[in-house]
Amino acid sequence: MSLTSAHLNTQIVLASRPTGAVTPDNFALREEPIPELTDGQVLVRHHYLSLDPYMRGRMNDGKNYAAPQAINAVMIGGTVGEIVATRHAKYAVGDSVVGMGGWQQFSVVDANQPGAVRKVDTQHVPLSAYLGTVGMPGVTAWYGLLKICEPKPGQTVVVTAASGAVGSTVGQLAKHHGARAVGIAGGPEKCAYVVNELGFDACIDYKAHADAAGLYRELKAATPDGVDCLFENVGGRVMDAVLSRMNAFGRVAVCGMISGYNGEPIPMTNPRLILTERLRIEGFIVSEHMEVWPQALHELGEGVATGRIKYRETVADGITHAPEAFIGLLNGRNFGKQLVKLI
Amino acid sequence: MSLTSAHLNTQIVLASRPTGAVTPDNFALREEPIPELTDGQVLVRHHYLSLDPYMRGRMNDGKNYAAPQAINAVMIGGTVGEIVATRHAKYAVGDSVVGMGGWQQFSVVDANQPGAVRKVDTQHVPLSAYLGTVGMPGVTAWYGLLKICEPKPGQTVVVTAASGAVGSTVGQLAKHHGARAVGIAGGPEKCAYVVNELGFDACIDYKAHADAAGLYRELKAATPDGVDCLFENVGGRVMDAVLSRMNAFGRVAVCGMISGYNGEPIPMTNPRLILTERLRIEGFIVSEHMEVWPQALHELGEGVATGRIKYRETVADGITHAPEAFIGLLNGRNFGKQLVKLI
Numbered sequence: 001m002s003l004t005s006a007h008l009n010t011q012i013v014l015a016s017r018p019t020g021a022v023t024p025d026n027f028a029l030r031e032e033p034i035p036e037l038t039d040g041q042v043l044v045r046h047h048y049l050s051l052d053p054y055m056r057g058r059m060n061d062g063k064n065y066a067a068p069q070a071i072n073a074v075m076i077g078g079t080v081g082e083i084v085a086t087r088h089a090k091y092a093v094g095d096s097v098v099g100m101g102g103w104q105q106f107s108v109v110d111a112n113q114p115g116a117v118r119k120v121d122t123q124h125v126p127l128s129a130y131l132g133t134v135g136m137p138g139v140t141a142w143y144g145l146l147k148i149c150e151p152k153p154g155q156t157v158v159v160t161a162a163s164g165a166v167g168s169t170v171g172q173l174a175k176h177h178g179a180r181a182v183g184i185a186g187g188p189e190k191c192a193y194v195v196n197e198l199g200f201d202a203c204i205d206y207k208a209h210a211d212a213a214g215l216y217r218e219l220k221a222a223t224p225d226g227v228d229c230l231f232e233n234v235g236g237r238v239m240d241a242v243l244s245r246m247n248a249f250g251r252v253a254v255c256g257m258i259s260g261y262n263g264e265p266i267p268m269t270n271p272r273l274i275l276t277e278r279l280r281i282e283g284f285i286v287s288e289h290m291e292v293w294p295q296a297l298h299e300l301g302e303g304v305a306t307g308r309i310k311y312r313e314t315v316a317d318g319i320t321h322a323p324e325a326f327i328g329l330l331n332g333r334n335f336g337k338q339l340v341k342l343i
Numbered sequence: 344m345s346l347t348s349a350h351l352n353t354q355i356v357l358a359s360r361p362t363g364a365v366t367p368d369n370f371a372l373r374e375e376p377i378p379e380l381t382d383g384q385v386l387v388r389h390h391y392l393s394l395d396p397y398m399r400g401r402m403n404d405g406k407n408y409a410a411p412q413a414i415n416a417v418m419i420g421g422t423v424g425e426i427v428a429t430r431h432a433k434y435a436v437g438d439s440v441v442g443m444g445g446w447q448q449f450s451v452v453d454a455n456q457p458g459a460v461r462k463v464d465t466q467h468v469p470l471s472a473y474l475g476t477v478g479m480p481g482v483t484a485w486y487g488l489l490k491i492c493e494p495k496p497g498q499t500v501v502v503t504a505a506s507g508a509v510g511s512t513v514g515q516l517a518k519h520h521g522a523r524a525v526g527i528a529g530g531p532e533k534c535a536y537v538v539n540e541l542g543f544d545a546c547i548d549y550k551a552h553a554d555a556a557g558l559y560r561e562l563k564a565a566t567p568d569g570v571d572c573l574f575e576n577v578g579g580r581v582m583d584a585v586l587s588r589m590n591a592f593g594r595v596a597v598c599g600m601i602s603g604y605n606g607e608p609i610p611m612t613n614p615r616l617i618l619t620e621r622l623r624i625e626g627f628i629v630s631e632h633m634e635v636w637p638q639a640l641h642e643l644g645e646g647v648a649t650g651r652i653k654y655r656e657t658v659a660d661g662i663t664h665a666p667e668a669f670i671g672l673l674n675g676r677n678f679g680k681q682l683v684k685l686i
Contacts, residue, residue: 057619235614235615239614254614254617254618255618256618257614257615257618260615265612265613266613266614266615267610267611267612267613267614268610268611268614269608269610270608270609270610271578271582271597271600271609271610271611271614272578272600272603272609274597274624274625274626275597275598275599275600275626276400276626277626278625278626278627278628278631279624279625279626280623280624280625280626281617281622281623281624281625282617282621282622282623282624283617283618283619283620283621283622283623284621285621288621
């Protein structure tokens with residue numbers, strides 16, 4: 001591909017902050033010319049855009065763990081793609097790279113900035129996997145499970161949003177470390193996948209239980225020895241149910257609370273369990289633990305390359321579909337890692 | 344004192360389990376003969392009985408961190424006293440000892456059982472302090488603050504039930520380690536004591552704020568740099584308010600949740616803060632960390648002996664008053680460590 005300044009870069013920007021649920025109106029499409037590169041820069045053409053729950057938090061103006069996404073700025077997001085123009089000696093046209101290019105077709109990146117762009121091997125691992133199991137979601141699973149939960153062989157790990165990019169990896173890693181893996185997911189299809197394809201020991205369809213008692217009963221049957229580790233992506237009533245099954249000295253890695261992203265209150269019903277079971281509950285953000293990324297990515301890459309770690313993707317076609325795909329993700333309509341294919 | 348089998352031992356037993364708040368009817372007075380000692384045993388005459396919030400949990404039949412107190416058994420409890428008869432070479436009549444003698448005037452103890460009875464120095468530390476600052480409550484404060492919270496100089500520590508046996512020690516240790524100490528207590532008298540006598544930087548009277556907004560405002564003023572450590576003894580709305588002031592990477596040592604002992608629900612309103620602030624919340628029971636007791640007791644004993652660590656006691660007179668003193672403790676009517684003087 002040859003590029004001239006006549007090329008336009010289609011972008012999606014945050015048009016307005018959501019009040020309650022995200023709507024398509026919160027986004028706007030924009031076309032911008034691609035600027036000329038200066039020394040040290042590369043131009044990346046994005047093949048895939050990653051959609052992740054954390055983006056919802058950035059859309060709010062309130063206190064969060066990261067600065068809010070600015071209005072009229074390109075939506076933040078992980079991307080994989082290829083170098084299509086370069087003014088950096090270490091990057092050649094055609095290199096496959098992963099970065100944080102955002103919701104747009106192209107990004108101009110200062111390649112000298114640490115972590116801004118990273119070359120990846122696509123011989124053994126598909127390019128898109130670097131946005132999922134061999135990327136941020138995979139390292140998130142790895143860190144929360146192995147550094148916070150630290151399950152011992154024979155212990156029971158429960159993970160919510162179990163068929164998602166993070167949850168699917170959590171359960172497979174838990175099995176690999178000799179633990180019992182129990183997933184919680186929405187719908188029989190996702191649960192069947194979690195057990196039959198990913199190899200979890202059990203999966204509970206929370207949508208089948210509108211009442212807390214029913215959810216608890218099925219959870220109890222699936223965790224006869226109690227729960228030693230909860231990897232939490234959702235929060236709310238499902239978390240409450242699992243907490244009531246925790247064993248003494250259980251660990252809870254709080255990775256996400258997607259059930260409260262729209263501002264609904266999501267109280268924890270019985271925090272007294274923290275005391276009576278001597279629980280340790282820890283929130284974490286994987287980007288604050290960069291020291292583990294090399295080891296985690298190595299292990300995850302090996303797992304994917306050898307077929308030991310499986311994953312599934314839901315792929316939206318074209319950048320114009322990114323907003324509706326993102327809204328679908330927030331409502332659990334994706335199945336596995338949600339991507340947008342741009343090329 | 345010489346003892347014969349004619350001596351009777353006045354005891355208080357658990358007569359029935361509370362349904363809701365504890366009432367005097369839940370206890371019964373009993374007189375039992377003192378059995379003859381066998382080899383290895385000592386007879387302890389209790390001078391003081393310790394009353395502590397954890398006892399409330401033992402009165403329930405439900406799941407707790409310890410086995411429930413049996414009906415018709417002597418109420419569990421820490422005691423200090425003197426050896427009045429001995430069939431163990433290492434203990435002489437007149438020795439001052441601390442143990443878990445329970446709500447009774449005398450206890451027969453197998454002195455070979457590790458931890459059952461421990462001789463204490465009453466030259467530099469008053470006997471009763473071994474039930475408070477230089478005993479279980481003090482070690483509880485020491486462990487939760489120094490092993491879970493680990494405050495750094497300049498950080499802010501908030502402790503609830505700040506004038507109590509645990510809370511008063513937490514704040515003084517926090518100051519000693521260079522942190523800002525903010526107490527939360529019930530009533531202006533307790534708050535004045537916490538600031539003026541114990542040296543906390545500030546104290547908030549939660550009873551002055553029936554509304555969450557008012558409590559939050561005063562807390563915000565008292566913690567201008569946010570909160571790095573919460574040492575939690577109470578739970579409920581006060582805990583909610585402090586959590587909303589936590590800084591990133593804040594630690595919460597959950598020592599007690601006295602607000603929920605009667606079975607009231609005490610939800611945590613916004614557990615999402617665990618994620619957004621990457622909090623670490625840990626419940627603990629000090630008796631499961633015996634490895635720290637020698638060091639902690641040494642430091643606490645030194646603090647009390649030199650006058651650096653201050654404490655206050657509320658003393659009920661005579662074992663028959665133990666139930667009402669205990670009910671008072673559960674309702675915050677004590678001021679500092681609640682004891683029952685038996686002799």
